[in-house]
Amino acid sequence: MAVPIRTAVAGLCAGLVATLLITGPAQAEPPHDQVWAVSTSAHTPRARISLDDTTGTLSLAVSRDGRTVIEPSPVGIVTEQADLSKELRFLHRKDRRIEERYRTKSGKRLDRTVRMNETRLSFATTAGARLDLVVRASADGVAYHYVLPAGHGDVLGETSAFTLPPDASAWLSTYRPDNEGQFVQYTAATAPTGAYSPQALFATDGGYTLLAESDLTGAYSGARLTHDQGTGTYRVKLADDRVRTDGSLSTPWRAMVTGDLATVTRSTFTDDLAPASKVRDTSWIRPGTVLWTWLAGGREAGQSLAAQKAYVDYAAERGWPYEAVDAGWYFKPDEWDTTDPNWQTNSWMPELVEHARAKGVGIIVWIHQRELDTPAERAQWLPTLERWGVKGVKIDFMDSEAQSMLQWYDAILKETAAHHLLVDFHGSTIPKGMQRTWPQVMTLEGVAGEEKRTNTAAHLTALPFTRNVIGSMDFTPGAFQRVGLRPNSDAAETGLAVTYESGLQMYAGTPESYDARPLARAFYDQLPAAWDDTRLLAGRPGQEAVLARRSGDRWFLGGVYAGAARTADVPLTVGPGKWLVETIKDGTGGLVQDRQVLRGGDTLRVDVVAGGGFAGIACPWRPGLSTCHR
Incomplete structure (x- = not known):
């Protein structure tokens, strides 16, 4: 408040x-x-x-x-x-x-x-x-x-x-x-x-x-x-x-x-x-990184308890605090048996939530807006999800900013706060001050994100100066398996998790794609989802965007570029003193990592491939320090 x-x-x-x-x-x-x-x-x-x-x-x-x-x-x-x-x-x-x-x-x-x-x-x-x-x-x-x-x-x-x-x-x-x-x-x-x-x-x-x-x-x-x-x-x-x-x-x-x-x-x-927070107790609101399973497995994965348990186990191994279950986990409305106490689901969601809780992972569930359209529907769904122990809801397909839909937003914002449910809106408006007033709103789509197959590198470099200025943006980076369906390199894809801010940073890859890129996986293991500060290190809309975001005494770096290969010169304006800088970039055989010690204000030089970028961490240097990873 x-x-x-x-x-x-x-x-x-x-x-x-x-x-x-x-x-x-x-x-x-x-x-x-x-x-x-x-x-x-x-x-x-x-x-x-x-x-x-x-x-x-x-x-x-x-x-x-x-x-x-x-x-x-x-x-x-x-x-x-x-x-x-x-x-x-x-x-x-x-x-x-x-x-x-x-x-x-x-x-x-x-x-x-x-x-x-x-x-x-x-x-x-x-x-x-x-x-x-x-x-x-x-x-x-x-x-x-x-x-x-x-x-x-x-x-x-x-x-x-x-x-x-x-x-x-x-x-x-x-x-x-x-x-x-x-x-x-x-x-x-x-x-x-x-x-x-x-x-x-x-x-x-x-x-x-x-x-x-x-x-x-x-x-x-x-x-x-x-x-x-x-x-x-x-x-x-x-x-x-x-x-x-x-x-x-x-x-x-x-x-x-x-x-x-x-x-x-x-x-x-x-x-x-925007108005001050309307949520008095915010202790239950925790941003975090999320293993998101839709691009990883689609509806088939959403219908499988075994698949979802495996995803939970992977998130737990990585220390990622959330796993998101997308479409397919509940029956259609005309198939519900409302005499069953678990009528909203095909009965395995409470089991998954308990499995995840034991592993230290919270569950986020996808739900269509039409299931929450009326007060009666919300009175059935939201208390049930809270009782099961679900941590948040990804609500989809509002697709309108007409007054009637905005009144629906007013209602769902109040009710999700009352039931201690984090919120990710898709097919939605953009934040417009919403996250200050209703801090349980961790992120919103409102962007041509990773699911799109027509994005350009120029669009990716414009987003930090347009949509993401307004508030958290659920672009869902990390879809390494979508080679040929995205316009950027693996190093640029790694860096997007920093370049784009989101209170729930949903990683859109498969476990296999992360394991095949251990440098990217280890970088994601380090990433927080809430930041103490943000700085633009270099940028031209539609051409390049390099952002630094601080958590504690470490700065995380993300850069994305459009156009031809180049050597990028980035001012390291993260503060005085010496810094150990680790960068992940594209090599001839995959991702490679560089380490160097620079002074604040020096130029960080990174070789960038066409449509490429980089990811990095800068931490205060001291004699004997060999890595920024903790």
């Missing part, structure tokens, strides 16, 4: 903050100046909100160090009762400083510090309809949302949009309800006409900017971006033509994560915007 350090609200302190950091009108209704700015310091992102005196329309622009991040872009919302995108007049402003510390159970780093300035601008139409525009700015982003009083009626849409310079580089994913599109590079203007994922990355002279959402719940509707080729404008379109409302409304945050590429990659801005 968040622990406030200080929250300064309207009054003397807020007035002083506003005087120093927020320019604009000092009186309630200034006669000429209709411009407000919000930032935390001179060198951080600066939001500029403007009210056109003639049309009464609002726009918002973002800059950093005087350079363009987002050009002036429309702001507004339309309801049944009023068009709150035009003919607005300014009423008043309220400012406050937000400072918080909170701790998560998974993610890029466990301990988080939040420092934001917030400005709340109140407007009204000539007919008296009210709109509050709330804008927040931090060192790594700008966000805004709308607050409406009761009586505004259902929401019919937003006029919100983001306008980029036409020549801005853009990495976009064609919109899909399951968020499983590939990221492709365009410019802002040349991207084809169509709908795109709301998580879109742009590069301007002000640095990189990732568009995102936060605090999306069943009170509203999910969004996508729509674009007409030839322009740099990306408009917000809701999943529902009508968003049902009851009483007052605070819409989700429209967020712009911005800074240099390292800042964007490391950012927790969308989590920082």
Whole structure:
């Protein structure tokens, strides 16, 4: 849960903050100046909100160090009762400083510090309809949302949009309800006409900017971006033509994560915007690595108790804390005998859970969303899984961000927390702050992951700067047996378990494929699934991504590259002193390992094959130290 350090609200302190950091009108209704700015310091992102005196329309622009991040872009919302995108007049402003510390159970780093300035601008139409525009700015982003009083009626849409310079580089994913599109590079203007994922990355002279959402719940509707080729404008379109409302409304945050590429990659801005944890006791929530059996054995393995016990035994030998049982382990609904106390399963799941418990392994089970669709179904399934001792659920095939499905998410999040079940969502939305509010959510798919057979190396190198910025991503690396079905080398595949962050890092290989690659297997044996810190060592979206993640005093390294073979030069910016660095790379006969001692800040040189990469560990060096493995 968040622990406030200080929250300064309207009054003397807020007035002083506003005087120093927020320019604009000092009186309630200034006669000429209709411009407000919000930032935390001179060198951080600066939001500029403007009210056109003639049309009464609002726009918002973002800059950093005087350079363009987002050009002036429309702001507004339309309801049944009023068009709150035009003919607005300014009423008043309220400012406050937000400072918080909170701790998560998974993610890029466990301990988080939040420092934001917030400005709340109140407007009204000539007919008296009210709109509050709330804008927040931090060192790594700008966000805004709308607050409406009761009586505004259902929401019919937003006029919100983001306008980029036409020549801005853009990495976009064609919109899909399951968020499983590939990221492709365009410019802002040349991207084809169509709908795109709301998580879109742009590069301007002000640095990189990732568009995102936060605090999306069943009170509203999910969004996508729509674009007409030839322009740099990306408009917000809701999943529902009508968003049902009851009483007052605070819409989700429209967020712009911005800074240099390292800042964007490391950012927790969308989590920082989200509500504090609603789970009081989080002691049962434990991230970890998982042996996942679907790509290893498919439905046939899911139907076999003997196969699942063998997978559990392998996970136990490796020290991997979880094993996931995918589709096939329970009967179809029309085959259930509800007079049987084990009616949800073909009766062997409790036996498997007990076998795994004795070995120190927790069981995660796959389940289709349709089995959990109603309160009655959830009341049958969730207590039963908890009683058996199942540790978590992988829920699949939501495939929607419509308001009705988001309301289902609201229910299942509350109920899985009550039954102490970890959660992995597939065919799903993306986190959007969910993991701060509901820390039992260890990971979500929402990505074109390892199961896809059309992924490109460029897509793999774009993900750390796009989808994985938002929160944990269940890409399921480690599918070594899928040679020819994945675009990368074995060394790159090994490193993906670090390059991609996931609170449940599900390894997608077969035991035989790990045993055939003992260096990769030993590397996976060392990997945690929760991190004390994350740093980008080198990166260009669509070309290369090298990340370092710290656990204790060790840094784990993962690099993935697109294009031709090369010698990669990676700055070892993991701290001062000497470091023993072990790297796993592709050799002529398979994976090979190098060891060298480098100083912090030195260049780590790694030979990379075409579509390749590497994995590594850096630990503080001392005389006589021969390995980073423990």
